[in-house]
Amino acid sequence: MAVDRRDWDRRHREREFIEHLDPNRFLVPEVEGLTPGRALDLAAGAGRNAVWLATLGWAVTAVDWSEVALGKGRLLAERHAVEVEWILADLREWEPSSRAFDLVLVAYLQPAAEERHAVWRRAAEAVAEGGRLIVIGHDADNFTRGWGGPSDPASLYTAEEVVEVVGVALEVVRAEQVLRPVEAEEGPRQAVDNVVVAVRR
Numbered sequence: 001m002a003v004d005r006r007d008w009d010r011r012h013r014e015r016e017f018i019e020h021l022d023p024n025r026f027l028v029p030e031v032e033g034l035t036p037g038r039a040l041d042l043a044a045g046a047g048r049n050a051v052w053l054a055t056l057g058w059a060v061t062a063v064d065w066s067e068v069a070l071g072k073g074r075l076l077a078e079r080h081a082v083e084v085e086w087i088l089a090d091l092r093e094w095e096p097s098s099r100a101f102d103l104v105l106v107a108y109l110q111p112a113a114e115e116r117h118a119v120w121r122r123a124a125e126a127v128a129e130g131g132r133l134i135v136i137g138h139d140a141d142n143f144t145r146g147w148g149g150p151s152d153p154a155s156l157y158t159a160e161e162v163v164e165v166v167g168v169a170l171e172v173v174r175a176e177q178v179l180r181p182v183e184a185e186e187g188p189r190q191a192v193d194n195v196v197v198a199v200r201r
């Protein structure tokens with residue numbers, strides 16, 4: 001079932017505002033050691049990754065179609081005394097500048113295949129020479145043996161699917177399924193995610 005912008009506004013409204021920095025656990029080691037430059041966070045949500053990158057010295061542009069999410073992102077950036085460029089846009093239409101970003105991130109953007117492929121292709125095109133693309137998502141296997149995530153299997157994908165799309169323009173240096181521990185009400189559980197990292201040499 002397709003999830004629209006109003007659904008996302010509602011979800012972001014329902015979620016608690018987290019004041020401390022809480023970047024994605026798979027993003028952190030991928031960014032360590034990189035020299036900060038221009039970063040683009042597509043489907044940035046409430047800005048946990050965008051604001052964290054900004055605190056490291058990255059000049060971050062964060063895009064999401066939920067005004068509620070961006071409002072939380074602005075507040076988080078303010079709390080951590082950093083600037084982020086927030087862009088309210090639908091990624092099915094919005095096109096980033098070509099080869100302009102040293103780091104492009106797409107985390108947990110899970111629309112139907114055609115739409116996510118178009119976003120990944122534009123994300124790859126936005127990577128500057130020497131830069132990298134990081135795509136993190138809920139894996140197809142999460143449906144049968146993971147915790148949480150989208151309930152529609154058509155929203156789930158594999159690292160191989162990402163590689164097929166972004167590997168045309170970029171060199172893939174990491175593509176794998178990863179497990180993310182989750183503290184559920186029922187006790188500790190694991191979500192099945194995937195991570196793809198690709199660079200423009």
Ligand SMILES: C[S@@+](CC[C@H](N)C(=O)[O-])C[C@H]1O[C@@H](n2cnc3c(N)ncnc32)[C@H](O)[C@@H]1O
Nearest residue numbers: 008043044045064065066089090091092107108
């Ligand atoms: C699961 S959240 C992930 C947020 C963030 N990347 C993170 O890891 O915390 C997915 C986000 O994608 C955004 N989104 C979904 N479809 C979109 C679209 N077509 N254009 C822009 N944003 C979209 C939603 O508003 C939501 O904030």
